[in-house]
Amino acid sequence: MIKFENVSKRYPEGHDALRDVDFTLKRGEMAFLTGHSGAGKSTLLKLIMLMARPTRGQVSIADQNLAQFSRDDIPYHRRRIGVVFQNHQLLFDRTVFDNVALPLHISGYDEDDIGKRVRAALDKVGLLHKEKLNPITLSTGEQQRIGIARAIVHKPQVLLADEPTGNLDPALSEEIMRLFMEFNLHGTTVLIATHDLALVSRMPYRNLQLDQGRLIHD
Amino acid sequence: MTNREPVKRGAERQRPPVENASTESAVPASKGAAKHKIDLASQSKSWLRHHKSTARESLLRLLLTPLPSLMTLAVLAIALALPGLMFVGLKNIHQLSGEWQGDPRISLYLQKTLPVEEVDRFSQKMLLRTDLAAVELVTKEQGLHEFQRISGFSDVLEFLDKNPLPAVVVVQPLDNQKASLVKLQQQLSELPEVEEAVLDMVWVERLASFVQLANRLVLVLGALLALSVLLVVGNTIRLSIESRKDEIQVAKLVGATDAWVKRPFIYTGFWFGLIGSAIAWLCVQVSLLLINTPVGDLAALYQTDFELQGLGFIDSLSLIGVGILLGLFGARLAVGRHLREIEPQ
Numbered sequence: 001m002i003k004f005e006n007v008s009k010r011y012p013e014g015h016d017a018l019r020d021v022d023f024t025l026k027r028g029e030m031a032f033l034t035g036h037s038g039a040g041k042s043t044l045l046k047l048i049m050l051m052a053r054p055t056r057g058q059v060s061i062a063d064q065n066l067a068q069f070s071r072d073d074i075p076y077h078r079r080r081i082g083v084v085f086q087n088h089q090l091l092f093d094r095t096v097f098d099n100v101a102l103p104l105h106i107s108g109y110d111e112d113d114i115g116k117r118v119r120a121a122l123d124k125v126g127l128l129h130k131e132k133l134n135p136i137t138l139s140t141g142e143q144q145r146i147g148i149a150r151a152i153v154h155k156p157q158v159l160l161a162d163e164p165t166g167n168l169d170p171a172l173s174e175e176i177m178r179l180f181m182e183f184n185l186h187g188t189t190v191l192i193a194t195h196d197l198a199l200v201s202r203m204p205y206r207n208l209q210l211d212q213g214r215l216i217h218d
Numbered sequence: 219m220t221n222r223e224p225v226k227r228g229a230e231r232q233r234p235p236v237e238n239a240s241t242e243s244a245v246p247a248s249k250g251a252a253k254h255k256i257d258l259a260s261q262s263k264s265w266l267r268h269h270k271s272t273a274r275e276s277l278l279r280l281l282l283t284p285l286p287s288l289m290t291l292a293v294l295a296i297a298l299a300l301p302g303l304m305f306v307g308l309k310n311i312h313q314l315s316g317e318w319q320g321d322p323r324i325s326l327y328l329q330k331t332l333p334v335e336e337v338d339r340f341s342q343k344m345l346l347r348t349d350l351a352a353v354e355l356v357t358k359e360q361g362l363h364e365f366q367r368i369s370g371f372s373d374v375l376e377f378l379d380k381n382p383l384p385a386v387v388v389v390q391p392l393d394n395q396k397a398s399l400v401k402l403q404q405q406l407s408e409l410p411e412v413e414e415a416v417l418d419m420v421w422v423e424r425l426a427s428f429v430q431l432a433n434r435l436v437l438v439l440g441a442l443l444a445l446s447v448l449l450v451v452g453n454t455i456r457l458s459i460e461s462r463k464d465e466i467q468v469a470k471l472v473g474a475t476d477a478w479v480k481r482p483f484i485y486t487g488f489w490f491g492l493i494g495s496a497i498a499w500l501c502v503q504v505s506l507l508l509i510n511t512p513v514g515d516l517a518a519l520y521q522t523d524f525e526l527q528g529l530g531f532i533d534s535l536s537l538i539g540v541g542i543l544l545g546l547f548g549a550r551l552a553v554g555r556h557l558r559e560i561e562p563q
């Protein structure tokens with residue numbers, strides 16, 4: 001599903017974020033992406049999202065070389081991926097419901113359909129009763145779960161997460177991870193970038209470890 | 219770019235996720251035709267729905283921040299009302315000059331030595347001419363009388379022992395073409411009784427060239443003010459883009475197309491243009507109402523039945539149309555410049 005072939009990324013200022021990264025994540029697989037901050041985890045996710053392009057090598061999603069995608073194709077590429085961020089990127093000028101509904105509005109779903117799907121997503125993360133609140137009134141853990149609901153509401157093929165448990169205590173982190181595992185059980189390919197090694201070691205999943213842009217452990 | 223637009227619109231519902239692993243080289247833009255066809259109706263429906271909801275939301279946004287919106291709208295209204303008013307002024311001058319241009323006259327100053335009977339006979343001869351619509355005789359005495367009345371020099375004239383004024387026959391030609399007027403003037407001036415034939419054309423020409431100048435002036439000022447409308451709308455939209463940066467980034471991250479992101483701002487420009495020009499229209503109408511009475515008084519003093527013309531239906535529509543176009547164009551400018559710079563980090 002996700003395939004990196006000798007991918008390098010050098011930023012214009014000369015910093016090498018990724019060097020010769022090579023791995024394949026199969027459809028329905030779940031893996032962690034670990035490493036210190038600055039090891040290249042975020043860059044790797046950005047390449048998958050087409051927020052950046054590799055300097056060398058090839059990134060493929062669902063057997064499609066991303067290099068072929070023009071600027072106009074990028075939105076449609078992103079619609080099959082769900083992303084969760086550490087800073088959850090919620091919009092505080094609208095309700096929880098509207099935050100989660102955003103990807104569906106963008107993809108042009110029917111209003112009825114949107115209602116059903118958003119409630120299903122909120123139900124999965126256990127926050128159905130908070131749909132009418134403004135996310136600013138929620139706790140960090142709840143905001144993170146809203147972010148996850150938004151990432152999975154359109155049933156993406158691939159789910160990416162960048163430090164999804166960054167600000168959370170261990171109990172909450174565990175809960176969030178359990179959510180990801182559940183989505184993975186339903187067939188979604190999941191890749192989670194984290195530096196919480198203790199948590200990763202307790203989970204029976206593949207661990208792609210980056211160090212200064214190199215993949216040092218698979 | 220532009221020829222892709224219709225494809226994108228149709229496909230906005232979902233350009234099908236690229237699933238078929240067998241065709242590896244396929245580019246997402248060109249595939250999934252079958253799925254597109256099935257969904258075309260619902261796609262265009264959803265596209266229309268998004269337009270509707272975006273139009274409504276942009277209007278609501280304007281109304282939710284009444285003070286800044288009102289400031290912008292006031293500037294737009296003034297910038298649109300000024301050319302509107304100038305245009306109305308021009309229209310009225312046109313009407314005036316058209317009215318007067320209708321009956322140019324030739325004044326025939328007769329020889330001072332011509333006896334009264336000869337003057338009478340001459341004016342009757344003029345009456346018989348078929349190329350004149352009207353003939354009016356102003357005798358020496360009438361002329362003097364009128365001069366005394368109008369000039370206020372009556373005292374001075376009393377010192378003169380003889381009437382210095384000639385008899386005048388004012389004729390109104392049938393044919394108002396400039397060339398034939400000049401020809402007729404030439405012809406009449408050659409008559410033995412006539413000392414001088416003066417065509418009252420000079421001031422008509424002056425008025426015409428004045429109108430032309432005013433025309434040009436209105437055009438130049440109108441263009442400058444239109445430019446200011448563009449800049450005001452552009453700047454307002456730029457600020458609005460800046461304030462919704464987070465939203466734009468998130469939207470782009472979850473797969474919003476450029477068109478989708480642009481739409482609310484284009485609609486904001488539309489509303490600014492529409493409401494601004496509507497206020498401008500109101501300003502013009504109220505101004506006309508205010509000066510209507512004094513203009514009527516003035517016209518009465520000049521004994522004309524001149525009536526102030528308003529914008530009228532077509533010109534009102536044009537004013538609002540121009541406002542909307544400027545709003546849309548200003549928004550496009552701002553959106554084109556600033557939206558590409560906002561990418562998710």
